[in-house]
Amino acid sequence: MKKYGFRQSNSDHTLFLKHNSDRVTCLILYVDDMIITGNDENEINKLTKGLFTEFEMKSLGNLKYFLRIEVMRSQQGIFICQKKYILDLLAEIGMIDCKPSETPMTMNQKLFIEDGAKSADKERYQRIVGQLMYLLHTRPDIAYVVGVVSQIMHDPQEAHMNAVLSIIRYLKRTLGHEVLFRSNGHLKIQVYTDADWARDKGNRRSTSRYFSVVGGNLVTLMSKTQKVVTLSSAEAELRTKGLTEALCIKKLMFEVGFSQKKAPSYPDFRKSCST
Template sequence: MKKNGYCQSHSDHTLFVKRKLNKVNALIIYIDYMIITGDDFDEILRLQINLVVEFKMKNLGDLKYFLGVKVARSSRGIFLSQRKYVLDLLKETGMLGCKPVDTPIVEKHHLGIYSDQVPVDKGKYQRLVGRLIYLAHTCPHIAYAVSVVSQFMHSPSADHMAAVMHILAYLKSALGKGILYGRHGHLRIEGFTDADWAGDVTDRRSISGYFTFVGGNLVTWRSKKQKVVSRSSAEVEYRGMVQGICEILWLCKLLWGLGFKPKDTMKLYCDNKSARDIVDNPVQHDKTKHVEVDRHFIKEKLERKIVSLLFVTSEEQLTDVLTHAVLM
């Protein structure tokens, strides 16, 4: 790729980009599968010819399927889904005829590691959860549930397996769900962060999550248990804000590499007033010493006007779906 004038992205080492005369082409590769896209069609043809010279390759035409993800185009935009992947998974697990449920995980599930738990087949559990982790690439609505069940890969119980089966039953009712990417006339980068304080019943660590949008389209998301126990909801929200800022900084760097410089300050939305007060208050005190490094990291980005921190009401907080069980 470098021999053909492409630069390897520093944000994603599987991405190669070539810019010439205000046109941009990109190639992204996963093992022996690749996608070529761009607005310089002569360069795309030239690259395909050069690749065939070096490797035994097959041109599959316009992108329709990629690693189990279906790509559908319409006047509204590009729609990504894994419907066939879900149907195959339900068929393999005998859940194709199951009764659908409304949520990926029950509220107040209290899943954890207990001394009296009934063990299940570890290999089967890990394979199922692994399939669900991959499915979450186009299903942000199951990200929280998958994050929970993936915490018990080393010692799964009957309750954990029941939670996995519950996710599959939910997928039965959500076969048509996916992600739509449309044109909204801008490339603004925005993020939402949220956290559920002491949400894990076993070790009281908190669950945090973020959504990020580019041009009004959802591009990345994550639901993850934090590495340390936080002493307050403000502290856990603050740690979650740092994860959100790091993600939108990465997206900004990725867009720069593609030749698209964001024109607006990136926005991060948070619904915790205490966490925002820590940002606004420059005074050092006991409430901030546990997040001192994070505090200075956020402060620097705000002062340089790289990121602006905005308040969003709890009713408009999109990231609730990544931190606890909610009705879809």
């Protein structure tokens, strides 16, 4: 890539960029798969021919399917989903004909390890939860519940397995759910942060979470149990992770060529939800 005048991004080492006046060409790499994009058609064609000379590879045309993520275009914008991935998951675990569920988890359900409760198949539990984690790229609606069931990977019980299967049944009902990326006329960065306090009954730890929005489109989301026990709700309301994410996105956008005139904003998560 350096031979063809590209430089490696400092924000993401799998991303290579080349600027030519007001035009930019991007190549992002994952093992032996790559995406080439940008607004410089001549440079894209030059890079493609150069790669064909250096390596045995083929062009699949416009992006339609990448790392089990389906990409579709319309006048509204770009849709991404993992419908085929969900169907394959249903078939693999023998739930293709299961009864769909309206919600991924019972409201206010608390999962924790109970003394004397019957254990579940640990290997099967871990495999299914791992597959659900990969779905979070396009299914933010299950991010919270997957985060809950993933905290009990070391010693799953029947109640935990039932919770996982409930998520699977919900996925069958919502196969058509997609994430839409559309042009909203701006590239404003917003980060929403939130945390509960001592929710986990097993270790009394809090869960921090954030999601980031760029130009009105969801970009990243995270939910993670804090490493220490917080003594107050104020200690649980840490915003460091959200701030770090905002700065990383800002740096990446600057490298691509989209500078931010204003600092990223941090709206109140609960106030936004209530409105």
